[in-house]
Amino acid sequence: MLMAGMVQEEGASSVTSSPLQFLSWMTLSPGLGSPYPWLRELKSEERGLCLIHLLVTCANHVAAGSIENANIGLEHISHLACPDGDTMQRIAAYFTEALADRMLKGWPGLHKALNSTKISSVSEEILVRRLFFELCPFLKISYVITNQAIVEAMEGEKMVHVIDLYSFEPAQWLNLLQMLSARPEGPPHLRITGIHEQKEVLDNMALRLTEEAEKLDIPFQFNPIVSKLENIDLESLHKTGEALAVSSVLRLHSLLANEDEILRKTSPSASKSSNPNQLQRALQMGHRTLGEWLERDMVHVYSPSPDSASASSPLSLSTSPKMSNFLSALWSLSPKLMVITEQESNHNGSTLMERVMEALNFYAALFDCLESTVSRTSLERQKVEKMLLGEEIKNIIACEGAERKERHEKLEKWILRLEFAGFGRVPFSYHGIMQARRMLQGHGYDGYNVKEDNGCLAMYWQDRPLFSVSAWRFRRYD
Numbered sequence: 001m002l003m004a005g006m007v008q009e010e011g012a013s014s015v016t017s018s019p020l021q022f023l024s025w026m027t028l029s030p031g032l033g034s035p036y037p038w039l040r041e042l043k044s045e046e047r048g049l050c051l052i053h054l055l056v057t058c059a060n061h062v063a064a065g066s067i068e069n070a071n072i073g074l075e076h077i078s079h080l081a082c083p084d085g086d087t088m089q090r091i092a093a094y095f096t097e098a099l100a101d102r103m104l105k106g107w108p109g110l111h112k113a114l115n116s117t118k119i120s121s122v123s124e125e126i127l128v129r130r131l132f133f134e135l136c137p138f139l140k141i142s143y144v145i146t147n148q149a150i151v152e153a154m155e156g157e158k159m160v161h162v163i164d165l166y167s168f169e170p171a172q173w174l175n176l177l178q179m180l181s182a183r184p185e186g187p188p189h190l191r192i193t194g195i196h197e198q199k200e201v202l203d204n205m206a207l208r209l210t211e212e213a214e215k216l217d218i219p220f221q222f223n224p225i226v227s228k229l230e231n232i233d234l235e236s237l238h239k240t241g242e243a244l245a246v247s248s249v250l251r252l253h254s255l256l257a258n259e260d261e262i263l264r265k266t267s268p269s270a271s272k273s274s275n276p277n278q279l280q281r282a283l284q285m286g287h288r289t290l291g292e293w294l295e296r297d298m299v300h301v302y303s304p305s306p307d308s309a310s311a312s313s314p315l316s317l318s319t320s321p322k323m324s325n326f327l328s329a330l331w332s333l334s335p336k337l338m339v340i341t342e343q344e345s346n347h348n349g350s351t352l353m354e355r356v357m358e359a360l361n362f363y364a365a366l367f368d369c370l371e372s373t374v375s376r377t378s379l380e381r382q383k384v385e386k387m388l389l390g391e392e393i394k395n396i397i398a399c400e401g402a403e404r405k406e407r408h409e410k411l412e413k414w415i416l417r418l419e420f421a422g423f424g425r426v427p428f429s430y431h432g433i434m435q436a437r438r439m440l441q442g443h444g445y446d447g448y449n450v451k452e453d454n455g456c457l458a459m460y461w462q463d464r465p466l467f468s469v470s471a472w473r474f475r476r477y478d
Contacts (some may be wrong), residue, residue: 016076048088166251167194327421427455
């Protein structure tokens with residue numbers, strides 16, 4: 001196979017040249033417009049590998065403060081990236097936007113001016129999260145396993161209170177109402193406290209749930225709390241005599257606004273270069289998806305030092321006072337059950353390159369999910385990628401300090417943190433796990449899987465865990 005970019009003179013034999021051989025030269029060549037027409041002729045995987053190399057190189061320039069070189073890198077990437085192309089082209093479009101946004105923050109006036117007319121629509125936020133719920137099964141699985149655990153924990157209880165720490169999707173609680181209505185002993189009195197920063201979101205939730213409760217003849221009350229999570233007075237929410245359950249879906253990580261300066265002192269330095277030999281080897285191996293290649297081979301391109309393991313110690317886990325105080329307040333409510341769903345990736349590294357590499361791994365797999373099931377021209381898919389996943393990528397890469405809310409961490413850290421706060425793990429039942437698996441099979445979600453590990457649940461795309469669900473209960477200190 002002859003790759004695009006080979007040079008062949010008249011009468012000379014064909015010589016195959018990998019485009020990867022040109023990459024180091026490309027990243028040093030400023031302002032040439034589109035000097036590499038052969039790049040557009042690359043096959044999808046070859047182009048993807050070029051984009052990965054260029055993104056990593058560009059991110060290193062941004063991390064080093066080399067704005068001129070970063071600008072050159074963004075120019076080169078722009079000839080290949082495309083928000084409606086293949087998986088890697090789409091990812092590159094959002095990563096370059098995030099890197100550019102980070103660079104622009106060096107000029108606050110310019111950054112504010114370019115973002116001053118941006119319109120944030122609550123109805124669009126509701127729509128895009130609904131679309132993610134419909135296009136990918138992860139939230140459906142979370143709701144199934146969470147509701148089953150709540151029903152099992154609340155068996156025989158007559159007064160049940162659920163605190164929803166991020167109340168945006170009625171489908172979860174509509175399902176719970178239906179499950180409780182079928183209890184042999186009859187439904188309990190159910191109170192749901194929904195927390196969200198937007199009143200419109202909670203108004204929609206209240207309307208849908210109240211209508212369903214009336215149809216099912218379940219005594220029901222919805223208690224809306226319009227507030228940021230860290231400002232909630234949890235003690236005021238709970239009433240004596242109620243059995244309490246807490247649900248957090250993709251929200252608890254927002255409290256991890258750690259003191260970045262403290263973490264930076266203990267975090268390893270980012271690697272400053274990528275490895276062309278790894279890129280070449282991956283090209284020859286021909287992995288099925290870019291997500292697989294990133295997961296299996298990119299670890300050699302950037303690997304934190306062993307010192308980073310110290311980030312899992314109880315001492316480092318206590319560096320966020322918001323999280324510590326919030327978990328202490330939850331513990332003081334003595335919940336019978338708390339179910340937490342989180343992204344299974346470490347996007348809370350203190351250095352930019354740590355977060356770039358982890359985010360490439362994670363979002364390559366998520367974009368692969370959409371690529372496998374949704375047309376590239378789908379407007380619904382483009383909205384999810386731009387308004388949800390793209391905004392998460394931008395927050396992870398472009399923001400620091402309290403502004404950086406998307407601080408995803410892996411289950412192993414959540415286990416340490418929650419046990420340190422006084423909670424005990426509650427294994428999911430066999431029936432609950434089987435329900436989740438039947439849901440995947442019944443809807444024909446090929447390529448997805450759920451696996452149980454130490455009583456917790458991991459949701460997979462191919463061989464990559466993307467989300468975790470864990471259950472906890474109040475445990476008295478010895």
